[in-house]
Amino acid sequence: MSQKLEAFLERLKKTDTLDDLQRTIEHIRDVYDVEHVIYHSVSGTGKQYGALTYDPNWVERYLEQDYTRLDPVVLGALRQFHPMEWKRLDWSHPTSRKFLNEAIDSGVGNQGYSIPIRGPNGQFALFTVNKNSNDDNWAKFTNEYARDFLLLSHYVHQRANHIHNSDESTQMRDLSPRERDALIYLGLGYARGHIAEKMRISEHTLRVYIDSARYKLGAANTTHAVAQAISRGVIVL
Amino acid sequence: MIKYIYADNLSADPVLRAGMFQDRRIQFKERQKWDLDVNTKGEEIDAYDAMNPLYVICVGADGRHAGSMRFLPTVGQTMVNDHFTHLSGGGTITSPLIWECTRFCISPDVVNSGEVAAKLMLAACELGLQFGLENSVGVFDACMVRIYRRIGWSPEIIGSAGSGADEISVGLWEFSLKAKLRLCTKFKISPRDVENWFETSFTTPEILKVAVA
Numbered sequence: 359m360s361q362k363l364e365a366f367l368e369r370l371k372k373t374d375t376l377d378d379l380q381r382t383i384e385h386i387r388d389v390y391d392v393e394h395v396i397y398h399s400v401s402g403t404g405k406q407y408g409a410l411t412y413d414p415n416w417v418e419r420y421l422e423q424d425y426t427r428l429d430p431v432v433l434g435a436l437r438q439f440h441p442m443e444w445k446r447l448d449w450s451h452p453t454s455r456k457f458l459n460e461a462i463d464s465g466v467g468n469q470g471y472s473i474p475i476r477g478p479n480g481q482f483a484l485f486t487v488n489k490n491s492n493d494d495n496w497a498k499f500t501n502e503y504a505r506d507f508l509l510l511s512h513y514v515h516q517r518a519n520h521i522h523n524s525d526e527s528t529q530m531r532d533l534s535p536r537e538r539d540a541l542i543y544l545g546l547g548y549a550r551g552h553i554a555e556k557m558r559i560s561e562h563t564l565r566v567y568i569d570s571a572r573y574k575l576g577a578a579n580t581t582h583a584v585a586q587a588i589s590r591g592v593i594v595l
Numbered sequence: 596m597i598k599y600i601y602a603d604n605l606s607a608d609p610v611l612r613a614g615m616f617q618d619r620r621i622q623f624k625e626r627q628k629w630d631l632d633v634n635t636k637g638e639e640i641d642a643y644d645a646m647n648p649l650y651v652i653c654v655g656a657d658g659r660h661a662g663s664m665r666f667l668p669t670v671g672q673t674m675v676n677d678h679f680t681h682l683s684g685g686g687t688i689t690s691p692l693i694w695e696c697t698r699f700c701i702s703p704d705v706v707n708s709g710e711v712a713a714k715l716m717l718a719a720c721e722l723g724l725q726f727g728l729e730n731s732v733g734v735f736d737a738c739m740v741r742i743y744r745r746i747g748w749s750p751e752i753i754g755s756a757g758s759g760a761d762e763i764s765v766g767l768w769e770f771s772l773k774a775k776l777r778l779c780t781k782f783k784i785s786p787r788d789v790e791n792w793f794e795t796s797f798t799t800p801e802i803l804k805v806a807v808a
Contacts, residue, residue, distance in 0.1 A: 503727075
């Protein structure tokens with residue numbers, strides 16, 4: 359995980375309103391030095407929400423033209439779950455080309471990386487990072503930050519759910535006994551090597567348990583995860 | 596060669612599709628005696644195949660199914676989390692950085708099963724490296740432990756039940772460049788070929804045509 363991401367997750371836990379979320383999205387754009395960052399979610403009941411940095415005129419035009427019906431990024435993300443490179447998608451149809459040109463004229467960068475996010479009950483979200491770049495530099499960029507964006511997208515999504523107070527955020531998944539054990543030992547201040555030994559697992563697997571617990575708790579880092587787990591009564595030290 | 600195909604694109608290749616589901620019946624139902632449903636066409640298809648999973652399929656020179664595996668993200672519904680939490684320490688394994696890999700299957704008709712298995716493992720590793728994933732998690736039989744070891748990329752077993760040939764386990768594989776290069780060297784497969792499998796599958800054919808022209 360990069361330091362950029364670590365700093366972000368800290369910031370994200372103080373993101374309590376939709377205005378905060380919008381500023382956080384803008385902050386992501388600035389820190390990763392990209393043209394745009396877009397978070398867009400559709401709830402199971404069809405309610406839409408977006409925090410994004412596009413020109414409002416472009417957003418208005420996009421909605422008015424109902425471009426989701428032909429946007430290759432949206433069409434791909436609705437069916438598939440892997441992170442998508444825009445340039446690998448099918449832009450061959452004349453209407454998609456026209457759409458792309460229009461987007462670029464409106465200040466959308468030529469390269470994009472979009473991560474589909476799925477929730478229970480038909481919830482769907484898309485997190486996109488967009489930049490003007492040549493293919494080589496873009497490949498280096500996405501390669502360096504693929505993992506950051508994967509985590510960032512899911513944490514932003516969790517936070518948006520939390521702010522919306524949606525069912526999904528209250529359906530907090532239970533921590534497994536081993537995830538609880540890992541957090542308890544961390545809370546007691548044991549070193550990771552020692553914890554792994556006590557739990558008879560490798561340090562790598564310990565990290566998997568800690569990451570999984572962090573994700574379930576929506577925690578920015580391990581300290582935050584331990585604090586969250588204690589305050590929710592999930593663990594007792 | 597290796598193809599990465601989502602379930603909803605499988606129907607474009609009915610022979611490959613039928614071959615995979617029938618070979619799964621032979622391996623899991625008939626050989627490993629798992630309690631699985633089989634349809635009238637002799638295909639083993641379960642609920643997870645209906646969730647539009649991503650298959651990694653090794654296609655033989657004759658265009659038929661030589662081997663395959665199936666991926667689903669662990670932030671959604673997975674087999675390990677639905678049915679095997681007693682093996683993974685009593686809870687779910689859920690992370691944006693972990694995908695579940697199940698139904699690792701080799702066709703009984705292939706003569707070079709070791710090579711097919713190695714190619715599939717390499718393709719899985721490439722998938723993880725390209726998308727920034729950290730691990731895959733899977734559930735497997737005792738007999739597979741030996742196969743993974745022979746290939747040279749063993750999972751870390753985090754829980755098991757049963758004993759001897761009946762032992763089943765849940766394990767984690769760590770995606771790493773080291774693992775990829777080790778397998779490439781061992782099975783004399785060029786890393787570039789592995790990257791090409793990925794590029795070809797995840798890029799729209801139209802774009803490849805332009806790139807070639």
